Amino acid sequence: GEVVGFLGTNGAGKTTLFKLLCGLDTPSSGAISICGNNGGTSKVRMHVGYCSQRDALWDSLSAREHLVIYGRLRDLNDGQVMMVIDRLIAHVGLTGKVADRPSAELSGGNRRKLSMAIALVGSPSVILLDEPTAGMDPTSQRPIWELIGKITATKDRAVILTSHNMNEAETVCSRVVFLSRGKVQCVGTTNDIYAWYSPQCHVWVICRFAINSGGGEEVRELASKVAYESPNSCLRLVEIHNSIARYKTAVDAMLPISILWTWLSANKERYHCPQYAVTRSSLSHAFNAMAGQCSCGPA
Template identity: 35%
Template sequence: MIDEPAVACRELRYTFGDTVAVDGLDLEVRPGEVFGLLGPNGAGKTTTIRMITTLLPAPPGAISVLGYDVDRRRTAVRRLIGYVPQQLSADGTLTGRENVTLFARLFDVPRRDRSTQVETALDAMDLTDAADRPAKTYSGGMVRRLELACALVSAPRLLVLDEPTVGLDPVARDVVWERISAIRATTGMTVLVTTHAMQEADEHCERIALMHRGRLRALGTPFELKADVGEDATLDDVFRHHTGDTLADDQQKGMRDVRATRRTAGRLG
């Protein structure tokens, strides 16, 4: 399965009642790349991510992760991925080490390897010195790095990040991406990320897919997408070009996502 895409979505569709959240999405993420999934609130990004990570049911044959059908091989897929959700997932009452150890157990890291992999994940996120402090004493940037350590403790081949730097200041954001880049350089890990920060996507993503109203609207490198819009265009211009004047219509549908993001930003400080 070495030649398989890291992620492949084929005619992917998902509905919530009468609302179509994802509408016939065709998408491939190449092994080893940083792939950005962009779009306004309500575009279908998080629904897509949740299906890829097995948190929502996917139709048989609609999604494969590193060659495994997500519907038929959920357990195998879960062993291949690390996931950092938009909402905070670290337990503030536990120490950093206890948080990472808990995730090692949840991801079924073998007992004989668990201690070593916990220490490796903490060290990779520069959290060794703070590992025995309660997570509630961590800064916002440290909390995000702790969540990355939790996601990385099982040595995933695919890391899925949903708004990984929301609420962080520029310095903390840079540190998070420096750590991700360092791990990719040594492991070849694939990264799938959603973000509303266009500068972040432009700087770190090798290719970008832009979704709107559940459908794929644009796909390419940041350079290609900007060139298609016009000379001196930015990714903000690309975003506006493909979403048009319909953002007001999507605002109400995305209010729950907005509130969740604000809560996360507030807790990160």
């Protein structure tokens, strides 16, 4: 019932790990066990579904024909195959005539959808998704994320994915693993990662003075005052653009967001700041911080 995301720069070892897990490569040392079976065996392969980074499709076959082949490889009978195909095609969004076109005629996004559907044939216990939404537009990504959530709604199934899309990792992953040069650097929930590598939030404050002409200096003076008088002087002014002042602040057990929010609410009239917002740093900030500490820039 969990979605675990493996993150890392190009060449960190994410795809190699997936090949080891599904038996395409043999580990040079150590052991792999999936559902109580040794890695690389036929029993393990029946428990694992794999969506590779590069679509492994036959150009002349349609999406429906691909799923028939993989259904039979999973030992499904004809009735089960047809039922599974219709359900998966609907789930991944290969609707209408798209499912009956040769895969060579499909867009990059639809080819990824087909690869995703193939990984789900036979309801495997462990599903490996190597950049499952690569090449998809944002509108097409959302249904796939929702599908991943449905897959893990039952406790007997897990999803392991890799992604360079930090928004995707934040949205679907219950835990993330950061890889660098083939080694695990850290494991934790997204909140753990924020606390370790990017313990900051961003504060946006809209100043009423900016509505009046010539109010720029007043806005800057007010913005500086807000930073100075904030709890523990925690706010650091980053920029002022028109009527909006942006700050950064560290957030920890001594100064949770709730205290900062309460202070802003109590002082909004005093500082002529009727509107404000507080957001956490993104996983992208944490990822960049981790990559910098590991000194492993993009390959």
